[in-house]
Each structure stands twice: as C-alpha cells, then as structure tokens.
Amino acid sequence: MRKACLQSVYELAKADERVIFIGSDTTKQGLERFAADFPNRFFMEGIYEAHVIGMAAGMALCGKIPYINTIATFLTRRCYEQVLIDVCLHNLPVRLLGSGGGTVYAPLGPTHLATEDIAIFRAIPNMTIVAPCDAEEMKRVMTASLTWPGPMYVRIAKGGDKVVSSDRHPFAVGRAVPLREGAEVLLVTTGVTAQVALDAAVALESDGIDAGVLHLHTVKPFDADAVLSRARDAHVVLALEEHTVIGGLGSAVAEALMECGVSRNARFARLGFPDVFTDELGSQAEIMGKYGLKSESVVGRVKRMLKD
Amino acid sequence: MPDRSADAGSRDGGRLDARGVAHRREILRIVEKSGRGHVGSAMSVMEIVRVLYDDILRVDPKRPDWPDRDRFIFSKGHGCLALYVVLAEKGFFPKEELNRVCHFGAMLGGHPESGKIPGVETSTGALGHGLSIGVGCALAARVDRKTYRTFVLIGDGESNEGSVWEAALSAGQHRLSSLTVIVDYNRMQSYGPSRDIQDLEPLADKWRSFNFAVREADGHNPCGLRAALQSVPFDGSKPSVLICHTVKGKGIPAMENNAEWHHKAKIGPEDLAPFYQILKERG
Numbered sequence: 001m002r003k004a005c006l007q008s009v010y011e012l013a014k015a016d017e018r019v020i021f022i023g024s025d026t027t028k029q030g031l032e033r034f035a036a037d038f039p040n041r042f043f044m045e046g047i048y049e050a051h052v053i054g055m056a057a058g059m060a061l062c063g064k065i066p067y068i069n070t071i072a073t074f075l076t077r078r079c080y081e082q083v084l085i086d087v088c089l090h091n092l093p094v095r096l097l098g099s100g101g102g103t104v105y106a107p108l109g110p111t112h113l114a115t116e117d118i119a120i121f122r123a124i125p126n127m128t129i130v131a132p133c134d135a136e137e138m139k140r141v142m143t144a145s146l147t148w149p150g151p152m153y154v155r156i157a158k159g160g161d162k163v164v165s166s167d168r169h170p171f172a173v174g175r176a177v178p179l180r181e182g183a184e185v186l187l188v189t190t191g192v193t194a195q196v197a198l199d200a201a202v203a204l205e206s207d208g209i210d211a212g213v214l215h216l217h218t219v220k221p222f223d224a225d226a227v228l229s230r231a232r233d234a235h236v237v238l239a240l241e242e243h244t245v246i247g248g249l250g251s252a253v254a255e256a257l258m259e260c261g262v263s264r265n266a267r268f269a270r271l272g273f274p275d276v277f278t279d280e281l282g283s284q285a286e287i288m289g290k291y292g293l294k295s296e297s298v299v300g301r302v303k304r305m306l307k308d
Numbered sequence: 309m310p311d312r313s314a315d316a317g318s319r320d321g322g323r324l325d326a327r328g329v330a331h332r333r334e335i336l337r338i339v340e341k342s343g344r345g346h347v348g349s350a351m352s353v354m355e356i357v358r359v360l361y362d363d364i365l366r367v368d369p370k371r372p373d374w375p376d377r378d379r380f381i382f383s384k385g386h387g388c389l390a391l392y393v394v395l396a397e398k399g400f401f402p403k404e405e406l407n408r409v410c411h412f413g414a415m416l417g418g419h420p421e422s423g424k425i426p427g428v429e430t431s432t433g434a435l436g437h438g439l440s441i442g443v444g445c446a447l448a449a450r451v452d453r454k455t456y457r458t459f460v461l462i463g464d465g466e467s468n469e470g471s472v473w474e475a476a477l478s479a480g481q482h483r484l485s486s487l488t489v490i491v492d493y494n495r496m497q498s499y500g501p502s503r504d505i506q507d508l509e510p511l512a513d514k515w516r517s518f519n520f521a522v523r524e525a526d527g528h529n530p531c532g533l534r535a536a537l538q539s540v541p542f543d544g545s546k547p548s549v550l551i552c553h554t555v556k557g558k559g560i561p562a563m564e565n566n567a568e569w570h571h572k573a574k575i576g577p578e579d580l581a582p583f584y585q586i587l588k589e590r591g
Contacts, residue, residue: 045478048478050436050470057430058440058445058446059444059445061441085434086441
C-alpha cells in the first residue's frame with residue numbers, strides 16, 4: 001500500500017508543481033523516480049519528525065502542498081505539538097503519510113505500533129483522518145488529497161491486502177462506502193478491518209444472518225449520517241478497528257449512536273485493542289487475532305450479541 | 309572574531325533613545341489595560357523588532373499577504389507586545405487594538421495569531437516551533453526561485469527546546485543563506501538566570517558548529533542592529549545567526565534582569581505608576 005501511495009504522490013507531483021515530498025530518513029524503495037525526476041521538490045530529511053512537520057508547515061504557508069512520509073508512530077506521537085499547532089491550527093494542506101499504521105510492525109515491538117494514532121489525531125480540530133483498506137482505495141484517497149483544503153493523515157496499511165474496494169461508489173473524503181448491504185447486523189470498519197468484516201459477513205450469511213459492512217475510509221470527518229441510517233434498523237452494530245477502543249472509530253460510532261438515541265434499539269460493541277500495550281510480537285494477523293479482529297471471532301461475537 | 313564590545317554597552321545600562329522610551333511607555337499602556345503580559349520579554353526584543361520593521365524587512369502594511377514579502381517568524385511568541393507596538397505603528401492594524409489586548413473577542417492576545425493579525429506570519433507561543441517553519445519558508449523560496457528572505461526571532465530560553473537544534477541542523481545541511489536567526493540573548497528565563505537553569509554557553513560556538521555564520525550585537529543599539537542585519541547573509545553559503553545581547557525588562561531598572569517580570573498577571577495601575585515616572589525622566 002505504501003508503494004501505491006508513493007506512486008500516487010509521484011503522479012500528483014507530475015501534475016502539480018506545488019507538490020513536495022518530504023521523508024524522514026525512510027527506505028529508498030518507491031522513491032527513486034520522484035528523487036530523479038523532481039530533485040528540487042524531493043527532501044529526504046534527517047530523523048527529526050518535529051522539525052520535519054514544522055518545515056512542511058513553513059512550505060505550505062508559502063504555497064506548497066507537502067506530502068510527508070515516515071513510520072506512523074513517529075509521525076503522530078513524536079511531533080504531536082507540531083502537528084497540532086504548525087499544521088492544524090494554521091489549517092494547512094500538509095499530508096502525513098504514516099507507514100505501518102496499526103500493528104503492521106508487530107515483530108518490532110510496542111515502540112513501533114501505531115494503535116492510538118487515530119484517537120490522538122481525532123482530538124485535533126481541522127485534522128482529517130483517512131485509513132484506506134487496500135491499495136486501490138489508497139489511490140483514490142491520494143487523488144482526492146491534492147485538492148483537500150486542510151491537513152490530512154493517511155494511515156498506510158501493510159500492503160498486499162486483498163482488494164475489496166471498488167470505484168462503483170463515488171469516492172469522496174468523509175463519505176462512507178457501503179461495501180455490503182445487510183439489515184440485521186451492521187459492521188462498521190476502517191482500514192484493513194474491512195476485509196475482516198467482509199469475510200465475517202459472508203460466514204454469517206451462510207448461517208442465515210444478514211450483515212452489512214459500512215467502510216469508513218475517513219474516520220474524521222465522521223460520516224454519522226451513513227452510520228445512523230443503517231444502524232437504525234440493525235439489531236447489532238459492531239465497530240471494528242485495528243486500534244485501541246479508546247477514542248477511535250468505535251468511539252466515534254458510539255458517540256453518534258448515543259447522541260441520536262439509536263443505541264436504544266441496537267446492541268453495540270467496539271472491537272479493537274483493549275487499554276493495554278499490545279506487545280506480543282509475532283505478526284499483525286496474530287495480534288489482531290488475539291484481540292478478536294479475525295472473521296471467526298467477529299462471527300462468534302455477532303451471534304452472541306444476537307442471542308443476548 | 310565576534311564583536312563583543314557592544315555587549316558591554318547594553319549590560320551596564322546603555323541608554324535608550326526617545327523612541328525606545330516611547331515604545332516602552334506604549335507597552336506599559338497595553339498591560340495597564342490587559343492586566344497581564346510578558347513585559348520583560350517585550351522590552352528585551354523591542355529594538356530588534358523596531359529595526360527589523362524600520363530598515364530590514366521588505367513588507368508592505370497595505371499588502372500583508374504580498375507573496376514576495378520577507379517572512380518574519382516571531383518564534384518567541386510571548387514577547388509579542390513589542391511586535392504589536394511596531395505593527396500598529398507601521399499601520400498593519402489600527403492602534404486602537406492596543407487598548408484591548410487579551411480582552412474577549414480581541415484581535416491581539418497574549419501570543420500572536422496569524423490569520424487574525426495582519427502582518428503576523430504564524431501563530432506562536434509554544435516554544436521551539438518557529439525555526440522549523442522558517443526553514444520551510446526558506447526552502448519554498450528556493451524551490452520557487454524567489455528572492456524573499458526569512459528572519460526568525462528566537463529566545464535563549466526557547467533554545468532549550470530540542471526542536472530548535474533539529475531545525476538548526478537542517479538549515480545548516482541545506483545551506484540556507486536566505487535564512488537569518490536572531491537570538492534574544494537576555495540570559496534570563498522564567499525561573500531565573502539561564503546559567504542556573506540551562507546554560508547555553510558557548511552559544512556562538514554552538515551555532516558555528518551547526519554550520520551557521522555567526523555575529524553578535526548589542527540588542528538595544530538600533531545602529532548596531534541595523535548594520536548587522538543589513539549585512540546578512542554573513543556568509544553566502546550558510547544561514548546566518550545574529551546573537552543579540554539584551555536585557556530582560558530593558559529600560560525600567562526594577563524590571564531589568566528580574567525574572568518576576570518575565571510574565572506578570574494582575575498588574576494594576578499602582579504597579580505601573582512608578583515605571584511611567586521613570587520613563588518620563590528618561591524621555
């Protein structure tokens with residue numbers, strides 16, 4: 001997915017000379033063409049994320065559209081104040097491309113897991129948060145990013161994820177995509193939990209349970225209308241995220257349901273990481289599996305909720 | 309070798325000219341109405357800001373968004389009362405705004421905000437942000453082959469922040485000769501003398517080691533400041549830094565080098581009356 005993302009940045013740079021690429025000592029892979037074709041707009045900077053964010057803000061103040069790429073943990077936590085003040089307070093078109101969102105870097109341990117990135121960025125006014133589910137959706141996100149007026153964080157998944165999105169639905173930042181219609185159960189997803197939810201919905205169908213999947217590639221701004229219109233008649237609403245259950249997609253869904261009274265009719269749960277450091281190592285799939293983010297677990301959870 | 313002779317002049321109480329006195333009277337008037345402010349910090353940077361807007365910056369108060377203007381990043385945002393006095397004087401906004409600093413709904417607050425205040429490039433207040441933004445402005449100018457220059461005013465206390473040195477590394481790496489850093493080196497922080505909290509010495513050597521061309525000046529001597537700033541870049545292949553030796557609270561003896569006046573709240577007219585008197589005698 002990083003490959004698709006960086007390829008898109010190259011295409012954007014070709015089309016618009018305001019586009020700048022900034023890396024913070026990343027791998028060379030995927031950047032060779034940009035560096036060769038647009039050397040004056042290619043900045044491979046040192047390992048100082050706070051500075052890189054401020055520098056990008058300065059460039060944006062002078063009319064540029066900087067795309068910054070480094071590992072998601074460092075792009076969100078190390079430089080939080082720079083993101084909040086330099087980029088978001090000034091409402092600048094800086095794009096933060098976070099590699100390894102969620103538990104992609106599972107084998108590298110807890111320092112490299114970005115499992116609270118959505119929560120901390122949701123709290124910042126003007127910030128837009130996008131978590132594409134596959135490489136094709138990433139391309140659509142990146143195309144739309146060029147004209148998006150404010151800051152944007154793009155959470156990059158592992159890569160090689162099964163392509164489940166399509167251009168059947170018109171793409172727009174902030175507009176949820178119904179990947180599958182189904183009235184009885186509503187599975188709300190972001191990022192690669194879309195694939196988990198779709199597999200679960202297929203399994204549920206074979207058991208006679210009608211489950212829909214609503215994919216929120218954009219967590220903020222939050223498409224509350226899309227969620228509420230489907231949640232209103234559902235018996236179970238389940239939010240799935242590769243993220244702590246505190247402050248992310250599940251929280252956003254809960255807030256919307258509570259404020260509109262929909263929660264009185266539907267059983268609701270958040271499926272994500274509990275309030276612990278997920279330090280199991282292994283693989284992304286193993287960590288997600290341990291905490292119930294696999295289709296079998298989702299099916300079991302939905303069935304239990306339907307019975308309760 | 310850096311010229312340190314001017315430094316001695318400011319530290320033994322070098323005199324302010326009439327405009328310097330008038331500016332300080334204006335700062336007192338502002339805090340009389342706001343009841344609070346970083347008074348000592350504003351008096352420390354007063355001459356630096358004045359000289360920049362008098363003689364150095366290519367800016368137009370009638371067109372604050374003029375694309376080719378020089379960029380001035382006021383990174384030590386808490387010293388903003390000095391900036392407000394000069395911006396009002398130059399006509400960026402009506403002087404009446406100075407009567408309601410920090411009031412509900414006012415344009416001018418305890419830290420400067422861009423978008424609200426004509427002539428303010430960036431919102432500052434959290435320390436250690438401005439130099440990175442300045443590096444970005446200077447790089448954007450280079451990409452666009454523009455000739456505008458970037459000036460960033462930072463504090464010595466602010467220089468405790470690691471991000472200042474991250475930005476310095478980057479500016480040196482990029483050989484940003486269109487970038488000038490101005491350090492307000494008053495050697496006093498919020499708690500007390502910098503040497504007791506975080507000594508920056510040898511400061512000039514630090515900047516030199518980050519590949520900056522370094523000069524020093526008396527930060528309260530307009531002629532010396534003008535001469536130094538008119539000669540940037542000091543080296544055509546490096547960013548410049550002008551270390552300005554200043555006095556926190558300069559101009560009012562009770563405030564000078566007094567950390568209590570770094571920031572003060574609940575300032576009443578009775579607190580200020582003796583200061584007006586001192587300025588009257590000096591003016």
